[in-house]
Every structure is written in C-alpha cells, then in structure tokens.
Amino acid sequence: MSEVTSTASPPPGKAASTSEAHEVQEGGDIVVDTPSHGQVRYTRKEEKRLVRKIDFVVVPILLVLYLLSFLDRSNIGNARLEGLTADIKLKDYSTALTMFFVGYVIGEVPANIVLKKTSPPVWLPTLTLVWGIISVVQGLVHNQAGLFAVRFFLGLSESGLFPGSVFVFSMFYPRRERHYRVALLLSGAAFSGAFGGILAYGIGFMRGVGGKNGWSWILIIEGLLTIVVSLSAYWIVPHYPQKSRSFSDREKSIIAARMQADRDGLDEESFSWDGVKQAFTDPYVYLYGLLFHGFAFALYTISLFMPTIIADLGYTAANAQLLTVPPYFLAFIFTMTIAHISFVVNRRLVFIIGCACLAIVGYIVQIASPTVAGRYVAIFIATPGVYAGNALLLSLPSENVSGQTKRATALAMQIGFGNMGSIVGVQLYRRPLGSLANPRFHISHGLAIVWLGFGIAAASTLWFLLSRENRRRDELQAKGQHEKESIDEEEQKRLGDRRLDWRYHV
Known part of the structure; x- marks a missing residue:
C-alpha cells in the first residue's frame, strides 16, 4: 500500500493553514502540537513504518468482512441458476431482492449510531455473526414469503458494516489516505463476485446431498463460512486508535499527530445529537447520497443479475457461474488502478465522472451488439466502470465530513439514500417490464444509463460547489479573516468541516 505524508491536502498551490499544526524541522523531524499528547516529534521513517502497521492491523479483517457481506447478499443470483426459483415457487425475484435493500436502508443510520455508542470490535463482528446465521436460514426457506422475510433481515443486519x-478508517488515516482503503473494500466486493462464481460452480455439484438442491447448499455453506470468520473477528477487528492494544503509546501519539496535522482531531468524541442534526442539515451530504443513488442502481443490478445475463447468452448454469469470474477480476484490477491514480493526482470527482462514462459505454454496447461475444465483452466494459466509480464516491463523506458523530451519520445517510437506487434498480430489471417485453433487459440497461446520468450530474454539482467553497475560504484567509484563536477545542470539533481552515477534497 502507498505511504503518504501527513498533510491536510489543501487544494494544489494552497498551503492553507496546515503549517499551523504540522511543521517539518531542518533535521527532517515532523513536529505537531496535539491536545491529547502535547508536542509530538517523529520522522518520516517512523511514519511510513506506522502506516504499514495500520494497514496490516486495520484493513485485512474489514476487507474480509465486507467481501463476505457482498458474497452473502449477491449469492442469490448464483442460487437462482441452481433451481431456487422453481423449488420455492418464487414468482417475484425482483421483490425478493428489494426486501434486502429495504432492510438495508432502514438499518443504516441506527447501525452507525450504535457503533458510535459501542465499539468496532463488539459491533462489527456481531453484525457479521447475525447475518451469517440469517444467510444459513436463507438456504432453508421453502416458499416465497419465507425468502422475502429472510432477505429483509439480511439487509437489516448487513447495513452497518460498510459505513462502520x-x-x-477515518479514525486511523488522514483524509488523503482514506479513499485508497475504501477502494480496497469495493475491490473486495468485485473479488467476492469472482470468488462467488467459483464457489457456486463447485457447490452446485452438491445438488442432491442431504436431499437439498445446489442453490440451498450455496447459501448454507457460504453462510457458515461467514459465521466462522465472525467468531474470530471479535479478537481481530481493531478498536479506536487510542484504545487499541495493537499500538504502543509512541505509535498512538504519532497517529494522533497525523490526524491533528490533517485538521481532523483524533481524540474520541462522545456521541452528540448535534452531530446527527448537522449531518441531516448539510446539503453536501444529500449530494453524496444522490451520487451513490445513481451508481447503486448499476452496482447491484450487475452483481445480482450478471449470472442471469450471461446464462441468457446461451450458456449452461454451471458455465454461466464460471463466466462471471473474469469480468469481476478485471473490475478488481481496474478499481485498484484508478484508486492509485486518483491518489497520485489527488482528484476524485473527475475520475468518478470518467468511470460513469465508461460504464455507459458498456451498457450501450450491451444494448446494441447483435452478437453473443459483443454482449459478453460489454460486461467487461460496464463492470469495471461501475465498481471503480463506487469505490471513489463512497470515500467522499469520510474525507469531507468532520466531526465524528456527523461523519458516522453522513456515511450511513449516503449508503441509505444511495441504496434507494438499488431498490429502484432491482424492480426495473424485470421481464417483462410492465407491458414492455424487455428482451435481454434492453430497457433495463437503458434505465441504468439514465441513473448513471444522475450520478454524473451529482458529481458535477459537487465539483462546482465544493471548489467554489474552497476558493471562498482561500479568499477569506488571504484577507486575514482567520478564526479567533480563542476558539477552544470543543468548539473546533463542533464546527468540524465548517471551519475556515478546512478544505474539501474534490
């Protein structure tokens, strides 16, 4: 993973006010004044070593948990090819998918509030254990009503993992470093698609074992895998930095200094309803949600319908499961590549717009191509664009919202509001679609293009508004209108991203 400097990443050419908190001495030492640890002095070598350790302690377990969550929510697409629909007389597959997102949207904000009131090593493994049990139950349902109920509770239990x-990440990494780690989570989602396809292919041969069909074993075995991992996660998921036993006092002081230099204090803040109110009254938070709303339509319809779309090309169920693997693998590589380039040039929204345009090209090819090869290639174009765009946009609230309760709420709001796009998407991927035949989902693909257009519009609006606000604050600071030095630490925390020295990442 890339090591980065602990700067606040103001707009290019702007030093902003980071020098007030972060100073490099002639000898190469970095000196930061922190409220909790006093003056902290450390070297670049120490910082790089610490970042590597944080990456090792924090990222792998959260990546695995998110991979499992995406696997357990999307494996119903693989199960459908193995006889789920016929066995339980499922007449409305799209509504079964919708029930998941209804639970997901309802649970988002409450789940992150609970996280703020408890702790990551308690709350996140507990969520994982609960949805693992529900996933196993999903493999035992006998009728449509049972599946609807299980999908709802699966969504409710999974809702807190990603924003949590x-x-x-936002407690360990300065702002500029976060999107790269969030991209890793989304690349995990792409990897889960590839991994799920291989698993489904192998487990499908268990049809008849124990009197159960292949679809049932797919859901049961993958749910059991989640349960096993969740039990070990109680000892592996990291606590907040200053409470973690994985870091020495020296390392905790450097983490605090890096966050203070980023103008985003590390000291754990108590839960505050004012922070929740700030998130719900911040127009930028709604734009982050609208941005994900546009992309979520495509993200989940791809993950839930790709096996069916490939089977429609004329392949058997088993071969269709395997043919989902290459597009997801390419999406994994592309997502990490775009995340790295975005990190190097320190730009987000232009790449999000570019990824949306790439995905739109894929959908156009899917609609227009008269050949099986052309329609399969179209999946290779659309899938990387959708996954890479989501990886970048889902990091925006963590980078641009300050104040811990406000940030936790904003992250949940983005996912909750965005997943309303998922609800719309799975309802519009039907054959027929109302009175329209919708062959090969042509109309549905066209609607995915429309929703990606919403995403492009939201990204463009954010680009304009956030850049304008950065320029306004630059001008005010250039005129000497600094915030009064008498503002105490609590007031600084309360102001959060509304502080004059805060700059938004665009």
Whole structure:
C-alpha cells in the first residue's frame, strides 16, 4: 500500500493553514502540537513504518468482512441458476431482492449510531455473526414469503458494516489516505463476485446431498463460512486508535499527530445529537447520497443479475457461474488502478465522472451488439466502470465530513439514500417490464444509463460547489479573516468541516 505524508491536502498551490499544526524541522523531524499528547516529534521513517502497521492491523479483517457481506447478499443470483426459483415457487425475484435493500436502508443510520455508542470490535463482528446465521436460514426457506422475510433481515443486519468500516478508517488515516482503503473494500466486493462464481460452480455439484438442491447448499455453506470468520473477528477487528492494544503509546501519539496535522482531531468524541442534526442539515451530504443513488442502481443490478445475463447468452448454469469470474477480476484490477491514480493526482470527482462514462459505454454496447461475444465483452466494459466509480464516491463523506458523530451519520445517510437506487434498480430489471417485453433487459440497461446520468450530474454539482467553497475560504484567509484563536477545542470539533481552515477534497 502507498505511504503518504501527513498533510491536510489543501487544494494544489494552497498551503492553507496546515503549517499551523504540522511543521517539518531542518533535521527532517515532523513536529505537531496535539491536545491529547502535547508536542509530538517523529520522522518520516517512523511514519511510513506506522502506516504499514495500520494497514496490516486495520484493513485485512474489514476487507474480509465486507467481501463476505457482498458474497452473502449477491449469492442469490448464483442460487437462482441452481433451481431456487422453481423449488420455492418464487414468482417475484425482483421483490425478493428489494426486501434486502429495504432492510438495508432502514438499518443504516441506527447501525452507525450504535457503533458510535459501542465499539468496532463488539459491533462489527456481531453484525457479521447475525447475518451469517440469517444467510444459513436463507438456504432453508421453502416458499416465497419465507425468502422475502429472510432477505429483509439480511439487509437489516448487513447495513452497518460498510459505513462502520469506513468510519473506522477515518479514525486511523488522514483524509488523503482514506479513499485508497475504501477502494480496497469495493475491490473486495468485485473479488467476492469472482470468488462467488467459483464457489457456486463447485457447490452446485452438491445438488442432491442431504436431499437439498445446489442453490440451498450455496447459501448454507457460504453462510457458515461467514459465521466462522465472525467468531474470530471479535479478537481481530481493531478498536479506536487510542484504545487499541495493537499500538504502543509512541505509535498512538504519532497517529494522533497525523490526524491533528490533517485538521481532523483524533481524540474520541462522545456521541452528540448535534452531530446527527448537522449531518441531516448539510446539503453536501444529500449530494453524496444522490451520487451513490445513481451508481447503486448499476452496482447491484450487475452483481445480482450478471449470472442471469450471461446464462441468457446461451450458456449452461454451471458455465454461466464460471463466466462471471473474469469480468469481476478485471473490475478488481481496474478499481485498484484508478484508486492509485486518483491518489497520485489527488482528484476524485473527475475520475468518478470518467468511470460513469465508461460504464455507459458498456451498457450501450450491451444494448446494441447483435452478437453473443459483443454482449459478453460489454460486461467487461460496464463492470469495471461501475465498481471503480463506487469505490471513489463512497470515500467522499469520510474525507469531507468532520466531526465524528456527523461523519458516522453522513456515511450511513449516503449508503441509505444511495441504496434507494438499488431498490429502484432491482424492480426495473424485470421481464417483462410492465407491458414492455424487455428482451435481454434492453430497457433495463437503458434505465441504468439514465441513473448513471444522475450520478454524473451529482458529481458535477459537487465539483462546482465544493471548489467554489474552497476558493471562498482561500479568499477569506488571504484577507486575514482567520478564526479567533480563542476558539477552544470543543468548539473546533463542533464546527468540524465548517471551519475556515478546512478544505474539501474534490
């Protein structure tokens, strides 16, 4: 993983006010004044070593948990090819998918509030254990009503993992480093698609074992895997930095200094309803949600319908399971590549717009191509664009929202509001679609293009508004209108990203 400097990453050419908190001495030492640890002095070598350790302690377990969550929510697409629909007389597959997202949207904000009131090593493994049990139950349902109920509770239990994981990242990493780690989570989602396809292919041969069909074993075995991992996660998921036993006092002081230099204090803040109110009254938070709303339509319809789309090309169920692997693997590589380039040039929104345009090209090819090869290639174009765009946009609240309760709430709001796009998407991927035949999902693909257009519009609006606000603050500071030095630490925390020395990442 890339090591980065502990700067606040103001707009290019702007030193902003980071020098007030972060100073490099002639000898190469970095000196930062922190409220909790006093003056902290450390070297670049120490910092790089610490970042590597944080990456090792924090990222792998959260990546694995998110991979499992995406596997357990999307494996119903693989199960459908193995006889789920016929066995339980499922007449409305799209509504079964919708029930998951209804639970997901309802649970987002409450789940992150609970996280703020408890701790990551308690709350995140507990969520994982609960949805693992529900996933196993999903493999035992006998009728449509049972599946609807299980999908709802699966969504409810999974809802807190992703925003909770991103919030944990925001406690360890300065702003400029976060999107790269969030991209890793989304690349895990892409990897889960490839991994799920291989698993489904192998488990499908268990049809008849124990009197159960292949679809049942797919859901049961993958749910059991989640349960096993969740039990070990209680000892592996990291606590907040200053409470973690994985870091020495020296390392904790450097973490605090890096966060202070980023103008985003590390000291754990108590839960505050004012922070929740700030998130719900911040127009930028709604734009982050609208941005994900546009992309979520495509993200989940791809993950839930790809096996069916490939089977429609004329392949057997088993071969269709395997043919989902290459597009997901390419999406994994592309997501990490774009995340790295975005990190190097320190730009987000232009790449999000570019990824949306790439995905739109894929959908156009899917609609227009008269050949099986052309329609399969179209999946290779659309899938990387959708996954890479989501990886970048889902990090925006963690980078641009300050104040821990506000940030936790904003992350949950983005996912909750965005997943309303998922609800719309799975309802519009039907054959027929109302009175329309919708062959090969042509109309549905066209609607995915429309929703990606919403995403492009939201990204463009954010680019304009955030850049304008950065320029306004630059001008005010250039005129000497600094915030009064008498503002105490609590007031600084309360102001959060509304502080004059805060700069938004665009």
